[in-house]
Amino acid sequence: MNALALVSQLGGVVLAVALAPLLAGWVAQCRAWLQSRSAPSLLLPYRTLRKLFRKDAALATQASPLFRAAPYAVFGAMATAAAIIPSVTTDLPLARVADAIALVGLFATARMFIALAAMDIGAVFGSMGARREMLIGFLAEPALLMVLFNAFLMFGSTALPTIVKGTLDADGLTLHPSLAFAGVAFVMVLLAENARIPIDNPGTHLEVTMIHESMVLEYSARHLALIEWASWLKLFNYACIGFTLFVPWGIAPHTAGPLGLLLAIVWLLAKLAVAGAVLAVIETVSAKLRIFRAPEFLSMAFLLAVLGLLVHLLLQS
Amino acid sequence: MHGVSALTTTTALTAVLVLVASWLLIGALGLVQSNRIGWVARTLFPLGALIALGVAGLGVVSLTTGFAAQTGVLAFGLPDMPFHVRLDALSGFFLLLLGSAGAGISIFAAGYFREGEGTAPGLLCLQYHVFLASMALVVLADDAYLFMVAWETMALSSYFLVTTQHRIPEIQRAGFLYLLMAHVGALALLLCFGVLHGGSWLMTFDSMRAATLSPAWAAAAFLLALFGFGAKAGLVPLHVWLPEAHPAAPSPVSAMMSGLMLKVAVYGMLRISFDLLHAGPWWWGMLTLAVGLGTALFGAVFAAVQTDMKRLLAYSSIENIGLIFAALGLALLCYAFDMRLLAALALAAALLHALNHALFKSLLFLATGSVLHATHERSLGKLGGLIRRMPWVATLALVGTLSLAGLPPLNGFVSEWLLLQAFLSTPSIPHAFTNMIVPLGAAVVALTAALAGYVMVKFYGVIFLGQPREPSLMQAHDAGWLERVGLAWLALGCILIGVFPQAALDAIAGVTQTLLGTTIQRGPTPWWIAPVAQAQASYNGLWLLLGMAGVIAMMFVLVRRMYHGRVRRVPPWNCGYPELTPRMQDTAEGFGQPIRHMFGPFFRIEREVPSPDDQAPRYRIQIDDRFWHGLYLPLARIVGWLADALSMLQRGRLAIYLLYSFLTLIVLLVFVL
Structure with missing residues (x-):
């Protein structure tokens, strides 16, 4: 473990935490353009955070310590997840600490804490949101794991840097049919897990349709800021997982120097810009599904990922 | 380290046996003043927890210092069938499991059991420690005879523990179902051991390891073991007793059954499939x-x-x-x-x-x-x-x-x-x-x-x-x-x-x-x-x-x-609705609703929904196991029908019974001669 690796490890986390609100702002801006609305500032999420951190926290009288601790736990899990995803470089000392399965586990930890916190107050929407979130979660989590499994089988490793290296070192561009299935499944999981249309609407405030929003209704000020930040970070993490699995080009290899790292950051920004725009297009052209249709949507993602697995195994033998 | 290995080669097995025996002793001491909660709960149960720690420690010792098995022969059992015991890595690991979780359960039980809840505390203490000791003995057994004796002791002592509050009809029923399934499983295990000795009629595990079985017989033994241990562990479709017996038992007993006893079944499966059947x-x-x-x-x-x-x-x-x-x-x-x-x-x-x-x-x-x-x-x-x-x-x-x-x-x-x-x-x-x-x-x-x-x-x-x-x-x-x-x-x-x-x-x-x-x-x-x-x-x-x-x-x-770090305590916001009652939260049924919706075919659902103009609307939903209605009740009906058919033999007249005895004797004589 050299100094540069340590710097890029810490820098990667700081970069993710710092860029996550920007990505959220970019997606919101693209959506507004596509829907011919006047777009909010790209920096709006940062201002929201500053505003929320400054306010006094209004805490429900019956809130337990769990309710106050949950935002920190959620943020902690998401930031740790950011540390093990090779977004800029594959030289991540921490990636050996936790592999992609642990990554799914970290997402599950965040989900569990936010759902438990939502049930803590005992208000009407909290437990409803928790139930819906866990429903989405229990279908999306195995689907994500199966998407990752496709990559594991290809490169014989659950460590994300190894997967990236495997794709980068391959001679020429080989198309893997299984990755096509996995790719579609991954996008579906990304939409569901990040409270995006067609499963949830990040802009909604209509009680009966919301999932993520209804869980955080009772939060305010710094707690809300942490939760919102964590959810942006989650979108960022998902985008970076997508890059490592499907478009790893531009990620700096182990041997890269400081200049290579800078170049990799530029690559990352470019990919994020494209991904955010694509996400905005998907959100604009699709309609929100009824909540009862969400399981169908996600089981389709799960089955697609499993199908990808089967295709890989069939072609291999 | 040298001292530890000396301990292993000579006394680890003996020490475990002494600890198991002291569990039995503690159980017996419970009867001395069986109604004094201070004596039974505050003294004996913590002692049992200490012994559990000792068992776990010896399990670790047998796992860390070489993996050589120790065997011994106990002076109990039938005249020409003494009990064989053996401590190897597999039993050591399960002793560790039994002891480490058992210690926590026993300490908890010391504070949990109180007077006036069904069985007298002293008797409960006896059953509890016999249960613990029998599980340890199953793990230590090195012949089919001791294994089955310990296995049945485990089933019976846990049956008594399940029916602690035996005056409640529901609990009686749960206990009976548990006992029934335990014995169906035990029968399969008896048959399994009957196959395993491979014609040598020697019941030690050593001879079973050495026995050569034809593939068909080995498969039969394996399937019987899977059935027998599966019934104890709760594999579908032999799981029906589990959701009845666990809630019926007092919580420390549920913890022991779920945490420990199911693992003893896993042990048995490992022992037979990997060790005896290779x-x-x-x-x-x-x-x-x-x-x-x-x-x-x-x-x-x-x-x-x-x-x-x-x-x-x-x-x-x-x-x-x-x-x-x-x-x-x-x-x-x-x-x-x-x-x-x-x-x-x-x-x-x-x-x-x-x-x-x-x-x-x-x-x-x-x-x-x-x-x-x-x-x-x-x-x-x-x-x-x-x-x-x-x-x-x-x-x-x-x-x-x-x-x-x-x-x-x-x-x-x-x-x-x-x-x-x-x-x-x-x-x-x-x-x-x-x-x-x-x-x-x-x-x-x-x-x-x-x-x-x-x-x-x-x-x-x-x-x-x-x-x-x-x-x-x-x-x-x-x-x-x-x-x-x-x-x-x-x-x-x-x-x-x-x-x-x-x-x-x-x-x-x-x-x-x-x-x-x-x-x-x-x-x-x-x-x-x-x-x-x-x-x-x-x-x-x-x-x-x-x-x-x-x-x-x-x-x-x-x-x-x-x-x-400023915090203001306020009433919950709840989207501005002022009235917030506990009934507005999700119930357990509500929380399970999406799963019920998605996995509908898994369940047998009975639902009563009120009509729109009901004055006192009542909702009722009951979710049952399909196996219960599809497999067990028909089976029970067949058994009942067979029993009815057999009752033809029961005429209630002495002369007829004497005739049966006479005919049986004749048939047996024909066989023998």
């Missing part, structure tokens, strides 16, 4: 894997729709047993193709999950016991908000909840991680179709693990969070200090295994070495595991914990430093 053709593994995965999914789906907290945990036990058997099946499958390393990985996953489940499921069952004592409510529909009245129990139960949900950095995650890693390597199985079907098992494991998270949010959220659903809950009190110590001990185990997974895997290495002749790769440090190769996968519990804790601490300090 594993077999690949389809054994395939069958066990399929049954295990089916059981896991079934248990998880049913746990999600339960409304009784202990039934929910019982179904969750079925799920976990399913995962353990799936891992065991995978180990058998890989062993059949001589993929030793992969088999060792799967076996390690099975054993670690068994240990983890013993810890977190005992913890949760005990927590329900505390809740039950504080509120006298078992139904999830009448609980809620207990985190404010019972902070200790709620905090410790949270550890168990997160472990069961398989979240890092706790212990449940480690075993599921190992199991997924094992599945990852299955495409290299040299057998067409198998290498395509088996990797898909990972999908079932992933789905089950994710469902467990759903179930656990429901369990914890409905009991401990939200507003109290009944006014009486405001009087709930936290658990006493003995109960807290017991819960804390188990929670500590969950955390330690999660943070130092390699330490637990070191203990398991002895078992895989003994059974499979190989072990998985050793991680570089006690907290860092890399079971196959560093490049393929590694997991570091301690660093992950420190990483998360570091981020959280830094964020906390930053927010407080840069801004402030």
